[in-house]
Amino acid sequence: MPILRVYLDHNATTPLHPEVKKIIADSLDVFGNPSSMHSFGREARKLVEEARGKVAHFIGADPEEVFFVGSGTEANNTVLSMVPCSPNKCHCQTARHEIITSTIEHPCILESSKCIDNRGATVQYLPVDQYGKVKVDQLEKLITDKTGLVSVMTANNEIGTIQDIKTLAQIAHHSGALFHTDAVQAVGKMPINVKNLDVDFLTISAHKLYGPKGVGALYVKKGVRFCPLIRGGHQEKGRRAGTENTLGIIAFGKAVDMRTIEMPDEAKRLLKLKQILKQGLQKNISDISFNGHPEDCLPGTLNVSFGGVEGESILLYLDLEGIAVSTGSACASGSLDPSHVLLATGIPVERAHGSIRISSGRETTEKEILYTIEKMTQVVKKVRDISTAY
Amino acid sequence: MADEFDWVYTDVVKDHFINPRNVLKPGEEFAADGEGMVGNMKCGDQMMMKIKVDRAKNIITDIRWKTYGCASAIASTSALSEMVKGLTLDKAFLISPKDVNKQLGGLPDHKIHCSVLGDKALRAAINDYYKKNGQDNKIQKEEARTICQCMNVTDHEIEDAVLEGARTYVELQEKTKLGTVCGQCKDEAIELMEGYIKKHFTKF
Numbered sequence: 001m002p003i004l005r006v007y008l009d010h011n012a013t014t015p016l017h018p019e020v021k022k023i024i025a026d027s028l029d030v031f032g033n034p035s036s037m038h039s040f041g042r043e044a045r046k047l048v049e050e051a052r053g054k055v056a057h058f059i060g061a062d063p064e065e066v067f068f069v070g071s072g073t074e075a076n077n078t079v080l081s082m083v084p085c086s087p088n089k090c091h092c093q094t095a096r097h098e099i100i101t102s103t104i105e106h107p108c109i110l111e112s113s114k115c116i117d118n119r120g121a122t123v124q125y126l127p128v129d130q131y132g133k134v135k136v137d138q139l140e141k142l143i144t145d146k147t148g149l150v151s152v153m154t155a156n157n158e159i160g161t162i163q164d165i166k167t168l169a170q171i172a173h174h175s176g177a178l179f180h181t182d183a184v185q186a187v188g189k190m191p192i193n194v195k196n197l198d199v200d201f202l203t204i205s206a207h208k209l210y211g212p213k214g215v216g217a218l219y220v221k222k223g224v225r226f227c228p229l230i231r232g233g234h235q236e237k238g239r240r241a242g243t244e245n246t247l248g249i250i251a252f253g254k255a256v257d258m259r260t261i262e263m264p265d266e267a268k269r270l271l272k273l274k275q276i277l278k279q280g281l282q283k284n285i286s287d288i289s290f291n292g293h294p295e296d297c298l299p300g301t302l303n304v305s306f307g308g309v310e311g312e313s314i315l316l317y318l319d320l321e322g323i324a325v326s327t328g329s330a331c332a333s334g335s336l337d338p339s340h341v342l343l344a345t346g347i348p349v350e351r352a353h354g355s356i357r358i359s360s361g362r363e364t365t366e367k368e369i370l371y372t373i374e375k376m377t378q379v380v381k382k383v384r385d386i387s388t389a390y
Numbered sequence: 391m392a393d394e395f396d397w398v399y400t401d402v403v404k405d406h407f408i409n410p411r412n413v414l415k416p417g418e419e420f421a422a423d424g425e426g427m428v429g430n431m432k433c434g435d436q437m438m439m440k441i442k443v444d445r446a447k448n449i450i451t452d453i454r455w456k457t458y459g460c461a462s463a464i465a466s467t468s469a470l471s472e473m474v475k476g477l478t479l480d481k482a483f484l485i486s487p488k489d490v491n492k493q494l495g496g497l498p499d500h501k502i503h504c505s506v507l508g509d510k511a512l513r514a515a516i517n518d519y520y521k522k523n524g525q526d527n528k529i530q531k532e533e534a535r536t537i538c539q540c541m542n543v544t545d546h547e548i549e550d551a552v553l554e555g556a557r558t559y560v561e562l563q564e565k566t567k568l569g570t571v572c573g574q575c576k577d578e579a580i581e582l583m584e585g586y587i588k589k590h591f592t593k594f
Contacts, residue, residue, distance in 0.1 A: 308431075308458065312460035331434060349434075350431040350434075386410060386414075386457060388427070388431075388457060
């Protein structure tokens with residue numbers, strides 16, 4: 001039995017905030033359909049609209065610019081699905097059927113891109129540098145008057161690299177294209193203001209910021225033409241059919257409230273813990289390298305590669321010690337290729353197979369980080385002792 | 391606590407993963423009679439195997455290995471190393487990934503391809519032993535046979551594609567580009583593919 005149970009996989013998902021648990025428990029009797037006109041419905045509607053106000057306020061948007069969806073993945077699918085729409089038949093699009101995205105997006109953007117490519121749109125991919133930063137000059141080269149949408153994630157889930165969204169959005173707008181950012185990893189970890197970034201669409205997910213799974217939100221700038229993905233109901237002003245996940249939405253509202261209070265100090269604390277972790281690993285383990293941008297990176301995310309070891313075995317040996325992390329190795333994903341993000345940064349394939357992502361969060365303590373350094377050192381030694389590379 | 395939940399693989403896999411048997415320890419002297427190395431680190435797995443052979447009886451008396459690989463690779467090689475001790479070279483040569491998988495109580499389908507390097511490395515070590523002992527006539531080469539002439543795809547590549555998940559002709563084509571020019575190899579390729587699916591994935 002492990003001494004400690006240490007959760008360092010906050011980029012995968014987060015535990016519910018205690019206050020979020022409370023509000024869920026307190027709201028269990030709110031069962032009315034927010035679309036109903038009677039008091040049961042109006043009670044639910046009021047709570048949903050309060051939550052909308054909170055989420056909107058958190059990202060600097062107006063409440064009518066935010067609508068709730070089932071996940072970040074759904075929000076991203078919704079935005080991309082508009083690109084191939086015909087301007088003759090659908091009011092949401094112009095005659096621009098080209099989209100530019102990056103090579104390090106989440107699979108829900110990349111797979112959707114492939115799909116709309118099959119449906120007649122043209123997709124182009126922006127390369128990244130060794131730190132995972134999108135090459136801004138490449139966007140200037142690729143963008144044309146046919147580009148309808150540019151979609152680049154705010155912060156990367158695997159390496160934490162933060163993009164210069166404001167500049168990228170400016171370039172897109174200069175060419176008359178719309179700009180979307182998947183901010184699932186960024187919102188709740190760093191300040192995000194849609195007006196300041198000047199984006200047209202922005203994706204959020206509740207379970208990445210200590211809210212429940214199964215709720216997300218999409219910001220759509222006022223005046224931007226829109227076409228829903230899920231149809232058949234007037235909910236969310238016709239932008240997302242299906243009865244609202246009332247409990248999830250109420251909890252989402254509470255979660256962003258708590259983020260407003262906790263995020264600033266937490267970011268500083270996590271950055272300090274990351275320094276301790278990085279220095280500790282560097283001191284104890286040879287042949288080690290770090291992935292992602294050294295400065296423009298999420299405060300709690302550290303992605304590390306160990307030479308001569310395979311990530312899944314590291315992950316599972318750490319799990320036996322009670323420590324939860326993730327890996328970019330092919331073996332852990334069930335596919336044959338290691339992380340597309342790490343490969344896009346140009347690191348050697350074997351370095352990607354030997355990568356571990358450590359993502360800390362609001363409950364992570366220094367004691368846990370020190371325990372992780374100690375165990376990680378032992379585990380890497382154990383795996384290297386049986387490795388053909390050592 | 392963490393231990394309350396079923397582990398990601400079987401208890402036997404877990405046991406071999408936590409305490410791998412017959413690993414060549416750092417600095418350990420092991421005067422091998424035969425040695426084999428297969429795979430490469432770019433693909434995410436590499437395996438090295440050393441054997442000691444009783445020359446009079448043609449029996450494997452001891453074995454050591456090292457691997458760069460995932461939990462399934464570590465566990466399957468550890469299990470294999472226990473299975474081969476005391477076997478004749480002929481019998482050891484015939485051990486298949488399926489035999490190892492059975493010993494482990496079963497790996498998930500998508501992990502089978504991680505467990506096929508151990509027996510390959512063992513056969514390489516056995517052939518190396520034959521070579522070093524002037525028994526070249528006994529060396530059994532696993533020569534690849536070209537199936538698709540147009541795209542130069544071999545039976546080995548078809549087997550790899552099956553291990554990587556191909557179950558239909560279209561999936562096989564996607565993975566290997568086989569049969570995408572003249573298409574004459576289709577029937578033979580399908581027959582081989584079905585044979586490999588049976589070989590690796592039918593339950594024991």
